[in-house]
Amino acid sequence: MQRLSRAGREYAIINAIRMLDARSHYRMHTRGEICRKMGIKSTTRIRDILNAMAENGQLVGATTALDGYAHEIAVYGIPVYTQVSLPVDHEIIINGISCRSSEGWA
Secondary structure, three states: OOOOOHHHHHHHHHHHHHHHHHHOOOOOEEHHHHHHHHOOOOOHHHHHHHHHHHHHOOOEEEEEEOOOOOOEEEEEEOOOOOOOOOOOOOEEEEOOEEEEOOOOOO
């Protein structure tokens, strides 16, 4: 793999997770799986980048206990965003005309 900046590594991590998501039915992946998909060794630098991306909200980070491992394993995935519905009495102003979402469009 070529030398990348930190932003390049973050972009490569997100692409690797997307490829792993498309290939399997799991949505959370270990650091080793992500590094294997990127074609690099699993290092503490990658661990620090993954943890920083999880803190920033770019990734979702969690720990889980897997069979055959003595300790908890950190897993990472891409967050899934959902649309939040507006409250019933929400007021929308379009071209100076006030419309309530409960009244519908006139």
